[in-house]
Amino acid sequence: MSAPAKYFKVTQLRSTIGLPSLYKETLHALGLRRRHQTVYHKITPQQAGQIARVKELVKVELSPVYKDKADMRAERKSDPGFVVIPKSI
Amino acid sequence: MIGAFKSTCSVLSGLLWKKPWRLSAPQKRRQRHRMQTVDENIRVLFEGLQENGMNSKKITNLQLNFPKENEMLPRDKYTVFNKHSRGYRKGAHFVPKWTKLSLRENPENY
Numbered sequence: 001m002s003a004p005a006k007y008f009k010v011t012q013l014r015s016t017i018g019l020p021s022l023y024k025e026t027l028h029a030l031g032l033r034r035r036h037q038t039v040y041h042k043i044t045p046q047q048a049g050q051i052a053r054v055k056e057l058v059k060v061e062l063s064p065v066y067k068d069k070a071d072m073r074a075e076r077k078s079d080p081g082f083v084v085i086p087k088s089i
Numbered sequence: 090m091i092g093a094f095k096s097t098c099s100v101l102s103g104l105l106w107k108k109p110w111r112l113s114a115p116q117k118r119r120q121r122h123r124m125q126t127v128d129e130n131i132r133v134l135f136e137g138l139q140e141n142g143m144n145s146k147k148i149t150n151l152q153l154n155f156p157k158e159n160e161m162l163p164r165d166k167y168t169v170f171n172k173h174s175r176g177y178r179k180g181a182h183f184v185p186k187w188t189k190l191s192l193r194e195n196p197e198n199y
Contacts, residue, residue, distance in 0.1 A: 004140055008133075013126075014189055045145035048134045052147055056123070056189050060130045062137050 005062035007040045008047060014057040026053050040066045111180050112167050120166060120181070120188075124158040127191060131155060156193045170199050 012032040016024040030050055031039040040063060041047045051060055067075075112120065135152040138144055156165070164178070169192050171179040177199060181187050 005137055006141070008137055019186065019189060043137045043141050043143070045138060045143055045148070048138055048145050048148050052131070052134055052151060055127050055130045055134075055151075056191060058130065059126060060133045060137075062133055062140075 003064035005064050006043060007063045007066050008043055008051060009038060009040055009061040009063040010051055011036065011038045011059045011061075012057060013059050016057065023054055023057065026050055027057065030054070032058070038072060040068075042066075108180075108182065112182055116182065117167055121158060123188060124161075124166065124191075124193075128157050128159075155191075161193065165193065165195065170195050 010030060010032065012027060012035055015035055016027060027033070030041065030047075041051070043062075051058065131148070131151045134148050138148060158166070167181055168178040169181050169184055170177055171183075181192055184190065184192060
């Protein structure tokens with residue numbers, strides 16, 4: 001990776017069903033509610049510590065850019081093959 | 090005894106679940122893969138902080154002192170300490186939620 005990483009990309013892989021509430025609350029604090037959900041967090045010791053607490057349940061990667069929910073959704077969208085041109089032109 | 094009245098364990102005592110005393114080869118493989126994911130997570134957390142000129146006591150301790158999958162003995166990967174067992178070890182799969190825990194360190198002198 002050429003650009004320095006500024007964000008942790010955290011993906012929840014394992015469910016919290018049946019685990020102590022600490023794990024569930026930590027994931028919730030990180031913004032994770034279900035498996036295969038991804039969130040980006042700024043690299044800070046505080047975030048790293050929180051992620052380390054649930055290190056068995058998530059997958060962590062480094063990312064130079066931040067992506068919110070809308071960005072990740074747009075990435076998944078397929079190319080429709082046409083462009084809608086507004087009538088006013 | 091053969092037939093409708095054969096005396097099998099489940100007939101004599103109702104529901105019977107048996108756990109083998111050791112992990113099977115695929116169970117051990119999946120265990121290793123889970124451990125490698127945890128190792129990778131710790132490494133990424135450590136490197137991410139380092140790249141940005143930060144550090145954390147907890148993460149540094151995990152990176153330096155937490156046993157790595159490739160450095161551990163098979164004995165430590167697949168069994169855990171248990172004071173009641175003969176030989177003081179039992180299979181890791183006897184620990185509740187064992188696939189979501191890191192059971193890597195032994196008590197001192199074991």
